[in-house]
Structure formats: structure tokens, C-alpha cells
Amino acid sequence: MVTPLEKARRDPDSMKGRILGKARRIFGEYGYHGATTRMIAEEVGIDISTLYYHWGEKSDLYESVILDVTEDLREKLQEVETIIHGLVLTRRMEISLDLMTDYLFEHPEISNLLLFRYFGKTRDESIFDFYVPEFVSDIARSMGLCKSRENVPNIVRMRVLAMMNAIHNFVSGENFFRSMLKIPRDEYLDMVKETLKFILIPAFDRGGPDGGTP
Amino acid sequence: MVTPLEKARRDPDSMKGRILGKARRIFGEYGYHGATTRMIAEEVGIDISTLYYHWGEKSDLYESVILDVTEDLREKLQEVETIIHGLVLTRRMEISLDLMTDYLFEHPEISNLLLFRYFGKTRDESIFDFYVPEFVSDIARSMGLCKSRENVPNIVRMRVLAMMNAIHNFVSGENFFRSMLKIPRDEYLDMVKETLKFILIPAFDRGGPDGGTP
């Protein structure tokens, strides 16, 4: 059976898909309470009741948005995994940091929405009731930090979280950080990649069964 | 001249101070739009108009909250600086990571509010019009990453940002990450410290005029 969300994902030009796309951006920029259904409808260029016709209440739309970006992220991670598979750790990290940074800079609402979920509460508590996969175990596995994706040690999960958050922070904080550094976008992007490698690679690249450059 | 904010900071038991304290927490948990003046008033146990009597409109109260936590953070950073002064880099980092993590876990709204400022927009744009110091240069100086706090290279600022964000993330994301790892608070706190050191120290502790353990 095909859910409404899957239909909207397959056809981004349909009304459902267009609404979902704009909702991603608005929810990502302003957060759940900061975004209003009217802002989203106006962005799409439709009446507000058309939005409700397609997606029902605000919290349902938000839920769909979260699942949508989660699925995008999952697909991207899988794509990266196939690219870096078999390489040595340092190289794997360099490539995946570059690829993920590029990707998230093109879709900053993904990082925004994830960070909002991590750090903010919502008055409407029904929102956190649905399941969202987290990928932490998969990334740990893909990085060779554990044998299987089952029973990943917590300390390893923490390290993966630190890594993911570091990327998301620089993506979501672009406006703030860039105005602080007073540099253009492309320069910022390069600096982010360099900083991520500077911070993350030395930590993971030391000895161990899988470490170091051979 | 003593501003209303300074008065409230000096006397946390005064009505002004009590409101400010609760406002910190509520704004920190729910963000600017997620927090309502009624929620804050109810938390203090006062009528909503008493809140307006003391702090004026919502955006003004929010501004005071931001300045308040910023000042707290500044004082804490200065305190830590005097403690670690003169030690070797690795030791400086270990101690300051421990101290800052402990401190922020006791006052998570500081991390929350900073992250909200970094990552989220606000419909009310007047909010970002006031100046807030950022401390990045001071931390760079304190870590010995640059000679003076003037003209800190951007790449160094980026590294400091990565470091600060790493702490804030684990503090603000406690609820989310802990429920993911299924561990109690104290265990989480230890794991955060360990992970921060694992990630950050190898990056900064390599050669250079100030590197390594002697």
C-alpha cells in the first residue's frame, strides 16, 4: 500500500509534493511553533484550506516532513556507503565528510529539522509519538567502528553522534557563523570541510584493527 | 547606571529576578515561539500582567534572557580561564571540558538558548538587532591557539566553534540522546566528557609551538 507521503515524494510537482517541499523549508527555518500553516500555504501560493485538504492538521504535516527528510537522509547515507566501501578509514572519513557536507548544504532544512528535534520541546506532545530511525548504528557499522549494526556499544554511538552533530551544526548555523566570520558562502563551505576533518579524523584515526593510513 | 537586567541578576528572589529565571527555562525548552508569556507567568505563579509590568513585551523579555545567559557564560569562562592558566594544552582542555560540561549540565538552558539563536529564525525580526558578544576569540586566546584576542584567524574561530557546539549539543540533546542510549543521567554525563575528550583533544594536541604533553 502506498502512503500519502510516498505519493508526495514520488511526485514533487503534485500539489501534495509542492506543499511538502515548502513545509520542509518553513518548518526547518522557524521550527514547529515558529512556522504557521499560513506561511506555508502562502509560500506554495495556495489557500490555507487547500493545505488542510491535502495534509490534515499541522502536526500531521510536520510528521510527514520529518519522515520525508529522514528518508532522504537514509538514501544519501546508503549512497555514500557504497562509495566509501572498502577504503581505509581516513579516506572513508574524508570522502564521506565531503559528500555529506555538500549534500546537507544543498538541503539545509534536513539539518535544521533534525537539530530542532534534538534540542527543542514542543507544546503539542503528540508529535514525538511516532517512530523515526536514527542511523547511528548504521554509520558506526559503515565506519568500521563495530562489527555488526546490532549491539553497537554506547560509547561508539556517542562518537557517531558527535560527528553527525558537528556537520549539522555548521550547516544549520551557516547564517549565524558566516556573519560572524564575514566570509562568502563558498569560502565558508571549504572551511567547514577543513574544520570537520581537522577535528574528527585525528580522533578516529589512531591505531586499532582498522586505524591509520597503511 | 544600573539596568533593569542587572538589578534582576543581583536579586534573583525579587519578582523581576524570579520571572527572568523562569523565562530562561521556558524560552530554553520551547524556543521563542514555543514559549508563551502565559506559560512563563504560570511557572512563576503570577498573573500575566505582572510579567508585562516588569519586563514589557515578550521580545524585550527574551532579549534580557539572552543577555543574562550570555553574562553567566562569560563569567564562567573567565573562572575556568584562571584555573587552567599556565597548564599544558592537553591538560587545559581536559579540565575546561570537564568544568564546562558540569556547568552547562547544571544550566542546560544556556546551551539551549544559544543553539536556538544559532539555528533558528524568528518571525519577529527585531530580536536579532541587539549586540551579543560571542567569546570565540577569548576561548581561542585562552587555548593558546592565537597570540592575542584580536585578529584571530577564521580557521581558528571555526575550530573553537566546533568545540563549543560539541558541548552544547550533548547538553541540549540530553533528553533525546539519553532515551536513545537508555542510560541514566550520571552515566550519560561521564560518557559525554569521555567522548568530548576523545574527539577534541587529538585534534588540537599535535605538535606545534604549544602542542603535546611534555
Place this chain on the structure above:
DNA sequence: ATGTTGTTCCAACATTTGATGGAAACATAA
């Protein structure tokens, strides 16, 4: 006591916001 000043609460207002009913417009098949 009386007036003054500062503080608190009750009640209300205007706007925003989430949400819906129903009429029009559109498409499509019979």
C-alpha cells in the same frame, strides 16, 4: 488618617493561528 508610590490581579481587547463548511471550479466518464 491621608496621600503617594509601587505592585498585583481581574477583565477585557485585538490579532494571530489552527481548523472547517460550503460554494465554486475543474476534470472526467457515461
Place this chain on the structure above:
DNA sequence: TTATGTTTCCATCAAATGTTGGAACAACAT
């Protein structure tokens, strides 16, 4: 064309939210 089902918009509602006026109250000096 007519009938049927879908989509869109206009008008509107109810609740939530930011904000204020004014009365009651308290503290305190005169």
C-alpha cells in the same frame, strides 16, 4: 450534455496569544 468525483478558494469560527486599562492592594512617608 449530464452526472460524478475531485480540487480549490472564500468566508468564517473558536481557541490561543500578545497586550493593556483600571481597580484593588500593600508599603510607607507625612
